[in-house]
Amino acid sequence: MTKMLTKRTDQFSETAIDEEIVVMSLDSxxxxxxxxxxxxxxxxxxxxxxxxxxxxALAGHYGCEEAEIADDLDAFxxxxxxxxxxxxx
Amino acid sequence: MARETRAAYGPVPHGxxxxxxxxxxxxxxxxxxxxxxxxxxxxxxxxxxxxxxERPPRGDPDEETLWLYGSVYSAVAxxxxxxxxxxxxxxxxxxxxxFTGPSGAGxxxxxxxxxxxxxxxxxxxxxxxxxxxxxxxxxxxxHKRLKLTPxxxxxxxxxxxxxxxxxxxxxxxxxxxxxxxxxxxxxxLVFLEQGQVCQWQAIGGAERFARLADDHYTQDLYRExxxxxxxxQFALRARLAAQVDMARLVRPISAEGFAASLDLAAAxxxxxxxxx
Numbered sequence: 373m374t375k376m377l378t379k380r381t382d383q384f385s386e387t388a389i390d391e392e393i394v395v396m397s398l399d400s401x402x403x404x405x406x407x408x409x410x411x412x413x414x415x416x417x418x419x420x421x422x423x424x425x426x427x428x429a430l431a432g433h434y435g436c437e438e439a440e441i442a443d444d445l446d447a448f449x450x451x452x453x454x455x456x457x458x459x460x461x
Numbered sequence: 462m463a464r465e466t467r468a469a470y471g472p473v474p475h476g477x478x479x480x481x482x483x484x485x486x487x488x489x490x491x492x493x494x495x496x497x498x499x500x501x502x503x504x505x506x507x508x509x510x511x512x513x514x515e516r517p518p519r520g521d522p523d524e525e526t527l528w529l530y531g532s533v534y535s536a537v538a539x540x541x542x543x544x545x546x547x548x549x550x551x552x553x554x555x556x557x558x559x560f561t562g563p564s565g566a567g568x569x570x571x572x573x574x575x576x577x578x579x580x581x582x583x584x585x586x587x588x589x590x591x592x593x594x595x596x597x598x599x600x601x602x603x604h605k606r607l608k609l610t611p612x613x614x615x616x617x618x619x620x621x622x623x624x625x626x627x628x629x630x631x632x633x634x635x636x637x638x639x640x641x642x643x644x645x646x647x648x649x650l651v652f653l654e655q656g657q658v659c660q661w662q663a664i665g666g667a668e669r670f671a672r673l674a675d676d677h678y679t680q681d682l683y684r685e686x687x688x689x690x691x692x693x694q695f696a697l698r699a700r701l702a703a704q705v706d707m708a709r710l711v712r713p714i715s716a717e718g719f720a721a722s723l724d725l726a727a728a729x730x731x732x733x734x735x736x737x
Binding site: 394407 | 666699
């Protein structure tokens, strides 16, 4: 059974400024400025997509092959997970 | 604020809530503020009672005013729900444009120079923000005189009135174009920076958010007084970033740099040539 990627909304605050999203970990106080692909991935993590669905949506958004962006997606998701901003539901 | 900052002379406590402090320290406790200066001056604020000033023998009245209108004023503001920024400001067409930067960055000098171009002063060194209306950020007018160094007096061609305090080397100056007495919306925050080339650049995106983390004494006071958690601090900075335009004014620290930056600021504020 695949697990949906979900934001841990009790663990961060976020705000959109111009074309960027600023996310702060409430635990560490670290800031993340999300632009471009990172911003898109963050917006696609809505609790209703697992990794495969996220990859499909992202490839569709940018009009590219899934294989081209899979490594970047995995790296960013791992970074978000390590920061405690997302988890699996 | 006028009611809460009314001052009277008298003894001040040496501590609050069972915590004693020595000269050179300050304390927020029980909704009150206590400051004990190394010179012997003491200041105590309690809600509804205003500020009590304890004056030492041979106290310097200029130093007394400096503390009262600086740290004490900001502390009382924080305890009454206002947010202080380390900034000097002018008013243009009913809106406030504030200049911020560390001490010595040239905030007051620029406001004096813009005063020579006809722009009234809004505040010097401390800008109080009223955040009670979610739709807009309102600034409260500050004290009615600028504090300038001898170098700034020479640059701006303004006349010294009286010393600010023996240790500051600064003098009080009347704002050349007068001052503003009523609260006005805050339109823009300009960060003063040093650089080789004079330029004005808009600040966008996440940098608007990041620049608000610049450390100033006003933020230290706010943190001590209000003890905001990370979520509250984030929300405050997010709101400022969303509702206030931001720019940086870069210029060399020289007479020529000041003149060029004054021309540039006046042009950006739409007042080039006014008062000339």
